[in-house]
Each structure stands twice: as structure tokens, then as C-alpha cells.
Amino acid sequence: MAAATLLYAQSGGVTAVINATAAAVIETGRRHGLRVLAARDGILGVLREELIDTTPLPASTVTALGRTPGGAFGSCRYKLGSLDADRAKYQRLIDVFRAHDVRYFLYNGGNDSADTALKVSRLAAEFDYPLACIGVPKTVDNDLAVTDTCPGxxxxxxxxxxxxxxxxxxxxxxxxxxxxxxxxxxxxxxxxxxxxxxxxxxxxxxxxxxxxxxxxxxxxxxxxxxxxxxxxxxxxxxxxxxxxxxxxxxxxxxxxxxxxxxxxxxxxxxxxxxxxxxxxxxxxxxxxxxxxxxxxxxxxxHLASETDLEQAVAVGRAAVDYAVKGRNAVMPVIVRTRDRPYRWKIEPAPLEDIANHERTMPDDFIREDGYGITDAARRYLEPLIRGEAPPKYGRDGLPKYVRIPLPCIEKRLPAFEA
Missing domain, CATH: 3.40.50.460 (Phosphofructokinase domain)
Known part of the structure; x- marks a missing residue:
């Protein structure tokens, strides 16, 4: 029996640790016996059926990927509209999933990505296609709702x-x-x-x-x-x-x-x-x-926070675990349980509570004169930058980052017309 297939895609601006999440998804998918595909250039890669099979990647390369910045598989800024306005594109996504027997879709991004994952989950249900859609948090802006902080x-x-x-x-x-x-x-x-x-x-x-x-x-x-x-x-x-x-x-x-x-x-x-x-x-x-x-x-x-790296890995692992356990339309979020010492855990949150919601700085984090931060902001921020997680360096004095091959698997559908 062929292994079930998981499709992972990156969205929006990338971060210093988004590839750590990608590596965690690949490693956790392998432990579950899944075939893990990655979309080239985010959701556009899904629409274009440009899918990369991560199966041939050696474990050492996946480990090195987790220490490399940027978006290894390519990302994009591409906004899908409502299910009605962009129905043909959403239908195309389902067609691609069906053509490659994708049963788990993980979309690693911010607010708009959570919205896309939510809409895809609803369309899959409408078409009675068995698909688990999981949003995976990422953004340097830290503006996602519900989660205490955002990896990156x-x-x-x-x-x-x-x-x-x-x-x-x-x-x-x-x-x-x-x-x-x-x-x-x-x-x-x-x-x-x-x-x-x-x-x-x-x-x-x-x-x-x-x-x-x-x-x-x-x-x-x-x-x-x-x-x-x-x-x-x-x-x-x-x-x-x-x-x-x-x-x-x-x-x-x-x-x-x-x-x-x-x-x-x-x-x-x-x-x-x-x-x-x-x-x-x-x-x-x-x-x-x-x-x-x-x-x-x-x-x-080279200046990555150890806390941030650990959380980027944790959400990647949890996203795969949630999908395999049958959860749908959720995102693994970071829940702070204590400030001093800093403690946190991962929990699932409904995508509908996150999609298109933007979290700005609380009033009590900004000093009364408007030109600085308060002690409350300092208590929140300090644990997030704690710890060092430097990459390995080569004899040339530069970080040893990896660039992975990106050949796409054979297409099974007609070309996508934008």
C-alpha cells in the first residue's frame, strides 16, 4: 500500500527559522511513514502542480536545512479571494490534491495563509474529499492572533x-x-x-x-x-x-x-x-x-534565538501530528504558561479564530509618553530572544548553509491558467 501523502507549502515573507519548521515537518512526516511533498513557491506551486518530493533528501541534508535561513522551497505573496470569487482556483487546488493523493495540507504562513487553509478545508468538505488542512504559524511581524508569539x-x-x-x-x-x-x-x-x-x-x-x-x-x-x-x-x-x-x-x-x-x-x-x-x-x-x-x-x-528555533521546530512537529490524528482547520499555537522562568506549550487553535485577525501591541506595552516600552512589554519580550543557536561555520569563516535540489515530480494535470 502506498504511503499517504502530505503537502507542505511556505507563504509570504520568510524568516531565519522557517526552514527549521520545514525540516521538522519532513522528519516528523517520515516517522509517521508519510510521503512528504513541498510546493515550489508556495500556493502558486500547488496551482501550477510544481511539487517537490522530499523523499530522496538524506537525513543529514534535512538536518542542515533546519539551520539554514530563507525559504528552501520558495515562497510567494499570492492572495486567493473568497470561495465564490476564486472558486476555479480553489477547485484547481482540490484537483491537484486528488491527482497526487494528498491527504494532509500544511500551509506555513501568517494571517492570509491561515485564511487560505481554512477555505481549502471547507471546499474539501464540500467535495467530500478527505483532506486535513493545518495552518503553521510564521511571521517576523508577530501579529498572528491567539498564539503567544510567532516563530520567526x-x-x-x-x-x-x-x-x-x-x-x-x-x-x-x-x-x-x-x-x-x-x-x-x-x-x-x-x-x-x-x-x-x-x-x-x-x-x-x-x-x-x-x-x-x-x-x-x-x-x-x-x-x-x-x-x-x-x-x-x-x-x-x-x-x-x-x-x-x-x-x-x-x-x-x-x-x-x-x-x-x-x-x-x-x-x-x-x-x-x-x-x-x-x-x-x-x-x-x-x-x-x-x-x-x-x-x-x-x-x-547567525543571530537566531534559541527559544525561537525550538518553537519553530515544535510547531512543525505538532502540525504533522495533528494532521495524522485527523484534526482539521487548526493551527498549532504557542501558549505561554509562565513568565519567570519562561514556560510554554503547543496547543491546537481553530483557524477561524486566527484567519485575518491582526494582533497589535497592547496599550500597556507602550510607555505613557508613546516613545518606549513598559516593564510589561519587557517581561513579554525578553524570553523570546533568549539563548543562542548559531549555525555551523566552515573553514572559510562563513556559515555552512545548504541549498537543496528542487526537481519537480511529473505533472498529471493540464497546465494551470492564471
Missing amino acids: FGSAAKYTAVSVREAALDVAAMASTSTKVFVYEAMGRHAGWLAAAAGLAGRTADDAPHVILFPERAFDEPAFLAKVREVVERVGHCVVVASEGIRAADGTFVADAGGGKDAFGHSQLGGVAPLLAARVKDSLGYKVHWTVPDYLQRSAR
Whole structure:
């Protein structure tokens, strides 16, 4: 009897530890005797019937995959509409599942991915096709509902806090004759979790970051400039961390790049750091430097959080276990059971409680003046960046990352017409 087939796909922006989840899915699937396929470039790979058989991958390669950043099988930003509006595409997904006897579908992504997995589970039920759909959490933005945190966030948060602390030492050393203000741009469209993580870099009011700008608070330029001036006059320099998604009081993005919208209907953001730097220079006359780490925040596997890595592996294992046990339309979420010492566990949560819900920073995590984090935020964030999980390094001094072969199995259906 042929082994049952599990299909795994990655979605949206990748992370430093998403491949650890992928490796855990493959390893756990093998323990259950499953054939594990991976879609090339996420849900588009399913629609195009571009499926990769992971069976030939040696165990050593799968282990190395778990220490490699990026998305090994390719990801995509591709939004499926409602079951009615995009019915032909959902029907195509079922046809591909049926053609390859896929009985378990694991979609590793964020809010929109959870929504897609939920809709596919409903369509499969309508067609009486036996399919278990499991959403697997992932996002550096940390904005998924229900779960305490999202795999990928802890490592990006660690990178942010470390980078801000190190850069602040550089700025402090040069402030008397050179740079007075440094602006660091953090990812975060609607939720300021990564910007908040920068707050872990310092402890006192005189420690960097001195100013954090959150998307949860309307940006007030005169108040911001006054705060920067006050910090420079008191401390001698000022380190600013700004979320890319900060908005003016009327709701418009401060740094809308004017590049249209992506597949999820999101405006292209970019350049809030240079914009703020220019305002500070022009208004206050200080010498300013700025940085936009962008992809560096989510690809920095060399600074991965051990906690984050453990959780990325745990959700991958649990997702396979849930599918095999017959659970459907659920996601393995992280449940915090204790702050000190930090303790957590994995539990299933219904996709309908997660899909298209966005979790922003709680009010009590943002300091009363709106420019920093509170002790409550620090208690939440600190355990997530704890521990080191460095990759193995080669004789050339660089991490030993793996690139796996991606040949697709033979197609059985007519070509997909977008």
C-alpha cells in the first residue's frame, strides 16, 4: 500500500527559522511513514502542480536545512479571494490534491495563509474529499492572533535588539564631533512588535533606543523633533527606532513609497528612516545617520534565538501530528504558561479564530509618553530572544548553509491558467 501523502507549502515573507519548521515537518512526516511533498513557491506551486518530493533528501541534508535561513522551497505573496470569487482556483487546488493523493495540507504562513487553509478545508468538505488542512504559524511581524508569539519573530527581535545596542555604542563614541542622531527602521506595517524589541537594548532613560515610534501611535512630527532635541541636549546623542508602518493622524503612512499595492492589498512601504533623518537634519541641524535593515532582520540566522528555533521546530512537529490524528482547520499555537522562568506549550487553535485577525501591541506595552516600552512589554519580550543557536561555520569563516535540489515530480494535470 502506498504511503499517504502530505503537502507542505511556505507563504509570504520568510524568516531565519522557517526552514527549521520545514525540516521538522519532513522528519516528523517520515516517522509517521508519510510521503512528504513541498510546493515550489508556495500556493502558486500547488496551482501550477510544481511539487517537490522530499523523499530522496538524506537525513543529514534535512538536518542542515533546519539551520539554514530563507525559504528552501520558495515562497510567494499570492492572495486567493473568497470561495465564490476564486472558486476555479480553489477547485484547481482540490484537483491537484486528488491527482497526487494528498491527504494532509500544511500551509506555513501568517494571517492570509491561515485564511487560505481554512477555505481549502471547507471546499474539501464540500467535495467530500478527505483532506486535513493545518495552518503553521510564521511571521517576523508577530501579529498572528491567539498564539503567544510567532516563530520567526524571536530571532528578528534578537537581531534588532543586538543591532541597536551595538550601533548605539558606535554613535556614543562619535557624538562629540560627528553623528548626533541615528535612525533605525524596523519592520512592522500595522504592529510595532519589532520596534518594541529594540527597547530591550537599553534599561534606563539615557540608554538607547531613546525614542521608539510605533504604528499604534499617530506620528506627531513637532513632538518627535522636540523629543529628539531634548535627548540630544541631555545625553549628547539620540538613537531613534521607527517602525516602517508609522502613520500620520489622518491614517496615511509616513513612508508610503508610492509603489502601488502588493497581492495582499498592502501599500509598498519604504524609507521612513531616511525621511525622518532628513526632517531632523533640516529642522534641528544635527548630523544624522540612518539604516534600513529590511531583509537583514528576517534572514539573520547567525543571530537566531534559541527559544525561537525550538518553537519553530515544535510547531512543525505538532502540525504533522495533528494532521495524522485527523484534526482539521487548526493551527498549532504557542501558549505561554509562565513568565519567570519562561514556560510554554503547543496547543491546537481553530483557524477561524486566527484567519485575518491582526494582533497589535497592547496599550500597556507602550510607555505613557508613546516613545518606549513598559516593564510589561519587557517581561513579554525578553524570553523570546533568549539563548543562542548559531549555525555551523566552515573553514572559510562563513556559515555552512545548504541549498537543496528542487526537481519537480511529473505533472498529471493540464497546465494551470492564471
